[in-house]
Amino acid sequence: MNETIGFIGLGNLGLPIAANLLRAGYSIAVYNRTASKAESLIAQGARLATRPVDAVTTGGIVATLVWDDAAVESIVMSEGFLEKLGQGGIHISMSTVSPETSRKLAAIHAQHGSVLIEAPIFGVAEAAVARQLLIPVAGPQNAQERVRPLLEAMGGQNIFDFGEVVGAATQVKLVGNFMIVSAVQTLREALSMVEKNGGDPKAVADMLTQTLFAAPIYKNYGRMIAEKKDAAFSQSRIPLKDVGIFKKTAEQVESPTPVSSLLYDLLSSGEE
Incomplete structure (x- = not known):
């Protein structure tokens, strides 16, 4: 645990994950656009980086957990990032992005001798604190093996290997999130119908999520x-x-998108 791990992105999920690394005994350098978000980590011994490159060690490991494709790409392409990470370095990309972006950035990393590992996260801040995150992973096997202890320290309760082809793990994350949003929309519509007909939505949710729909997403969001x-x-x-x-x-x-198109329209119009 002597090497310093870079961690970029201290949002609602990034902050508790970085804190888990500190508690596990890792030395970390953290970067966030709003530096004040790092104060609690600095108090626990983390080093504050003023630029993304300052969180990187040559041949080391740096994790990013930021908003979208553009944010990840801007970090990777920022001044000195790729050059400093260099030969043998590993970038753990934990954001929800497109497979296309992951593949593009993996190719850019390869040109500089480094590797991109996909490790997007299923879980909210409370799950990170409880160390109950689910993490699909894709990328070169030797790099996966190197970062696995880190992912476990971050709070990965279950880590799923989806092979060496970059793009596979982000596909899993996109599918999972699409199914979660679909389930939530279904629950809202169903329980609204019950309530407006004078029924008890909680009783309905309890019955169905203990029987036909006994899955965590239905149980938690139904409640x-x-x-x-x-x-x-x-x-x-x-x-x-x-x-x-x-x-x-x-x-x-050219895969059909009737449900995702409807969901996207509903979410865009604020009618979710």
Whole structure:
């Protein structure tokens, strides 16, 4: 654990994940556009980087967890980032981006002797704190083996290997998020119908999520929707962004998008 790990992106999920690394005994250098978000980590011993390149060590490991494709690309292409990471370096890309962007950045890394590993995350901040994140991974096997202890330290309860072809893990993440948004939209519509007909949405959600739909997404969101505690999800920009990426990725290979197109339109109009 002597090497310093770079961590870029301290949003709602990035902050507790970086904190997990510190608790696991890793030395980390952190960068965030709003530097004040790093204060709690600095107090615990993290080093503050003033530029993305300052979080990088030559031949080392740097993780990014930022908003979208453009944000990841801007970091990779920022001054000195690729050159400093250099031969043997590993970039763990943990953001939800398109497979196309992942493949593009992997090729750019290869030109500089470094490697991109995809490791997008299923889980919210509370799951990170509880170390219950699900992480699909794709990229060169030797690099996967090198970063696996890090992913576990970050809070990865289950890590799923989707092979060496970059793009595979982001496909999993896009599919998962598309299915989550679809489930939430279905639950909202269904439980609204029950409530407006004088029924008990909580009782309906309890019955169905203990029987026909006994899955974590249905259970958790069914309860929140029935209790009207799903404001954080409904106000988030993430569903629209991720359904949009899913839809675009499907359209690029001429895969039908009737449901994702409807979802995207509903989310765009604010009728979700």
